[in-house]
Amino acid sequence: MSNPTQPTVEEALLRLRLDADLVDDVANAIPQARAQVESYLKGPLCADAEAVAAAIAAGSRNATLCTPDVIAAQLLFVDVLVGSNDIQAQESKRTAAYAMLKPLRYMGI
Template identity: 50%
Template sequence: MPIKPTVEEAQRRLRIDADLAADLESAIDQAHAEALAFLDLSLYADDAALAAAADASGIVATADIIAAQLLLTDALVGNNSLQDRESKREAARNMLRPHRRMGV
């Protein structure tokens, strides 16, 4: 599984026009960075990549992590009110929270 959504996946799942592809690519990168900052860990495409990195705190990307990044992407490029943007961001954080690295 990839560690962030593709432009094509975001266009299909978020129903965003192809003419916004450049904006969408930038928004996906921003959403991915926001997710990583919230998680406070690195994402890997599969177990082999995680093992190769020898990253004790990293995790393999899952469908819910990708879905959370799509919500964050939609908050950035979608036609949203301020309340809708914040609602999508909060929903994304709730999806990411079970995977978040918590301090010891």
């Protein structure tokens, strides 16, 4: 069963136009990308409002509802980790991912 708070390997391969022979690299990069997002947002990603409420009840001040823009930011981080990017492209993608996440950083939505 897939985790709704992170992209699937198939989604990453398709949306990032990566070769299928990178499937293992992508599979390893997805949890890393999710961890980068959770670290930046300073809290867990949650699949739905009930999960956000449960995380808050458990003491997380910054639980964030995982929306399509959060998935898109994770995909950018995956691309940085496994795509064939030069340093400038990597930095550009990181900057874009953080820009997508910045409005959510302290909102805890």
